[in-house]
Every structure is written in C-alpha cells, then in structure tokens.
Amino acid sequence: MGEWKPISTALYETRIHRCDYCGKMVPRRIWVIAYQGKPLQFCDPKCELGWFEYWLPRYGSEHGFSTAAPLDP
C-alpha cells in the first residue's frame, strides 16, 4: 500500500527526485511503496501500476527483483 510523502528541500539542494517508472521529476510530494524490501517512488499511483505491468516483467530481473514473485506487493 503506497502513501504520499512530502519532499522538503533546502534552498541549496540540487538533487531532484525522479519517478522510478517514467523518470519524470517530482517537485513536492512523491508516492512511495516498498516491494521485495526495496523502496520505490513514483510521481503518481498510475506510474506504480505501469511499473508493475510494464517495467517489472521486462527489466525487473536485471535490477535485482524477482519477477517470479506475485505482482501484489
């Protein structure tokens, strides 16, 4: 189950948070979940869905995810 978390940044911060599915930059709040013990962050819950439906079957194993596990986190 995901939740929105605020992103608070100092005025001098140069890092930008990115969606783990689409790559888009995220300004002030981010959707976070944990899957197989790893934290994941998305710009929107729709991208979480895209990550499971599209990204995980294709690229999950290269990035240390077990794609044999059930998709329901």
Add this chain to the structure above:
Amino acid sequence: MNTGKNLKPIVDSVTLTIVNNAMVSACREMGVAMMKTSYSSIFNEGLDFSCVIFDRDGEMVACAEFCPAQIGAILFTMQWTIAEMGLENFGPGDVIMHNDPYRGGCHMPEHTVIKGIYHRGELYGFVGNIAHLTEIGGKAVGGFAADAKEVYQEGLRLPPVKIVRNGELVEDIWKFLLLNHRTPRTSWGDLHAMIGSLAVAEKRLHRLLRRFGIDGLLDIGKRLIAYSEKRMRAEISDIPDGEYSFHDWIENDGVTPEKRYRINSTVTVREDEVVFDYTGTSEQARGPCNCTYGVTASATYNAMLSITDATIPKNSGCYRPIQIVAPPGTLLNVEHPGPSVGGNSEVHERIVDVLFACLGQAVPERVAAASGGSSCNFLFGGIHPDTGHYYANYHIDGCGWGGKAHSDGNHAQCPINGNCRNTPIEIFETRYPWLTLEYRLAEKSGGHGRHRGGFGSVRVLRNRAPEVTVSSFMDRHVTGAWGMDGGGEGAPGRLLIKKSGEEAWISFSDAYGTVSPNKFADIQIDRGDEVLIASRGGGGFGPSCERPPEEVLHDVVEGLTSVQEARKVYRVALTRRDNGSLGVDAAATARLRRTRAKAVRKGSEAGNG
C-alpha cells in the same frame, strides 16, 4: 451576482466547441501580442514561443498552433511551478518565471511565465507563455554554449521566482537578471512582451468567467479534457497492437571526440494505450546534446499528435493514454549538472524521426521518412558596427522533410519541433552585420523515392563587422536522413567557412581546431569571412522507380533533378517534343522500368537462394 457556484454542468457539444475555440483564440491572440511587441527576431520573426491556458489543477485546457517542442514541456514547467510555489502563494497580478531545465524545462533559453487568473477573488487557473530568450548570459553569446560541459556554463538559471507582484515589477529580480544578460534591453522588451501577452488572455478569460462562472468554466475544461482523451484513445485503438523498435545516433556532443550517442525506442501499443520506452538509450553526454524530460515528452507527444486526427483539441487529455519511460541519467533525461541546450533544438526532431520509424511499422500511411532533423542552430553576436551596442541573434534554417506515403516532403521548412519561421533576408540584413550572398534550395539534397524527400537549403553569409562571435549546434552532417519503404537517403548537411581573401571552403574544425565541425562556441570570425550553412534533405518514401513519370518530368522542368538522374534513378526517359518542350517517352520509360523490375527480382532471388 453570478458566482457560478450553482450552475448546472453544461454538457451540450455546441457550447463545448465554442468555449474551446474561444480559449484557443485567446492563446492565438497572446501569440499575436508577442509577435507585435517583442524586441528580438526570434520572437517577432521566428515566433519561437507558445501560449497556453491551464486550470487550477494544473491541467492544460487550451493551446494554439505554436511550437511542439514547447507545448509538451510547458505542461511540466507549469505543474512544477504550481507545486513548488503552492497555490496559496499565487496572488492577483503576480507573474512567476523560471527557466530551469531540471524543473520541467526544455533548455535554458526557454523561459516560462505564469499568471494566476482570478474571478471575484477566487483562482480559476493560469495563463502561461514559454519562449526562447535570445541571450541569457553564460559562456557563449546567443545562449547556446554548444561546447558546455555543465549547466552552469549555459547561462543564468532561475527557479520559479516572482518577477511581478500585485502588478508591480519585483525590481531586485529584474536587476539581477538583466545584469547577467549580454543584451539587457532586448531581454527587457521580450519579457515585457511575454507579460503583456498574459494580460491579453486574462481579459479574454474574464469575459468567459463572467458568462460561465468559475465552476462552469472549470467544468467545461474538464469535459474538453475528457473528450480529447476519449478521441486519442480511439485513435490509438486503430493502431495495431504490438511492439515496434528503432534507433538512431547523434553524431557527437561537441566536446567528446569520436563518440556518438544512441537514441533507442520501443513503442508498445496495447489497445487504447501506448508506451514509449527509451530504455537502451546512451548515458547522458558530457556535451549539451542531452534532452531534458520535458524535451523527450514533447517529442513523444509531437509524434503522436502528428499521426492522429488533427481535429482533436490539444489539451492534457490527449496525453493521458501516452506513457513515457525515460531512464534518468541518459541522453533523453539528463540529470544535474548535465548540459542540455542542444537537446531541444537538435535532438527533439531526431526522437520524432525514430518514433515515426517505430510507428511506421504499424501505420506506414501516417508517417514520414526521416527529416533533415536539424534546426541549423547558428548563433552570433558582438558589438554592432553601426550602433555600437551589443547584439545577439539566434538564427535557424529549415531542412527538408521526409517523403510520405501520399506526398513529397516539404522543402526547407523549420523542423518538426519548431513550427517557427526564419528571418527574412531584408530584416536580417537591417538588424545584423551580415550580407546574404546566397539563399537557395540545396540541389539534389532530397532523398529519391516514389515521394521524394524535401530539399534542404544553402545560405552563404559574409561578415560585415570587424569581428563577430559565432556558435553552432548542428547534427546530421555525417549520415543523411533515412528513407522509408525503399526510399533513398537525404543528403547530409554542411557548415563551412571561407576566410577573407581565400578561395577554399573549410570546416570550422580545420579553421579553428574545434572538437566538432558542427558544434562549437565562441569562435571569432573576421570582416569578410564567409559562412556556408547547408541544411539537410529529407529521406524519400517508396521506390523511386514507382514515382509517376509526369511528376519526374515536373521535377526536371522545375530544376529539382536532371534528365540524366530522371533516367538513372527514376527510370524515366524524357524526350524533346517538336515544340521544344520536354515530355515523357512512355515506351522507353516502360522498357526502363521493366528492366529495373527484372533486376530487382533477380537480386531478391539471389538473397533468398
């Protein structure tokens, strides 16, 4: 008083159409205001800006026929600004501006200005304008540091800041900004034009708000967005499901010798949604050929809008069925501090070409062969010999567009990212110390085909000033634009210099030792030096021996090809009639084409044998 709070939802399609058209017209009027009041050529001649209307949820409700490169990115610059500032920090009469490429922008020269629209004290939404300022400081005049290695060399970068508060200029910001631009008077005028254009749309929206109220107008906007989404989903459903892949290369990044960069795309169509996956693209470059996420998204939307029904209202709804996967830290999603000035102007159109090649595997009748794919970015500036003032200009040239299934490619047209105009020679020579010696189509630069690629152009300029500082960011000088379905390749481009008193045209690398012959910054050329800019031709579509003979005859009469080439490439024999005019020799043409068909079949059999 009508506050709009108790209005019933308006559902009839006539009202939706009228309001949509009113909003689109408001955006167009913003553009006219920009054109008529801006100071720099890239605005009042080039029209390098886009104007939009957003609702208070950050959804684009309307835009007009502006630059595809900006219409995608402004979604992200607006949404980021609204999120970072917070709605509570906007007020009537405030204007916020930013140009940060990492906050949704295209590249540093592109500045977004945003103004909240209020009705009876309540926020309805926003009007926005994104436009390319000619000069933004940084290491190269003209805002195009083509050999930049990090964003800090590219110019003055601003996060979202208020430049107008409650109708008054925020002087501290203006002083800071203008001090860091080489042509502050031009920036002053251009930014005021942008702010003025927002006021035009504000007036038009107030009229609609008086009629429909905030709730009514918001409801109409949501319905328009839902309508566009429905139409786009229907269009995508017509594309056969499947996965379609293609890749292309950017020839160099301007700073790293002999290294090219891969643009990789896999397009997956699933029923009424489509995923554009750029995984497999090269890591981000050291030099400024990187794209921001905003650029990659703009190019993706551009390709989709190009192959779908043009009557779909352009708003956020069009983009909902489109998913983009752009891994951060790659050429197509640069991370800090990577430079990106060239991505918007030079890589965007290459992304579109790659996507056309992917989608063309499914719907070839809707796409085009590769375009010349370059804006021929040529920047220059210095002290004007006539005025003594510092000047700068961003010059672009058109290229040949790819042939399509149903027509030839356009000649010498601004590439698909821009929808801009180039500056007429009369204006160009009045404002800048150049003499135009030649401006013509580049002979034989379009790829052959049943429908040939459009031709590029050749422009030769002679410097009249004691000294001019030039920069350039161009690609497609090594390989030409590919053809499609058997069409031929377009000719690559060239950028050459002839030093005063010399005869030979040589590359800038040979003349000045630049790492790249077509991507460099801050080169000083002297009075009398001449520059040749040859833009690229588009690829052809379909086998050239299928081009109708009468069209080949027309090409020869128009000087686009020769009698010899007509015979050799198009297999069309021409003959001189009694009245002296050229005509098609039908019998000889039929023989030539039969001979060609036999040769092709024999080749195919050998390949399969």
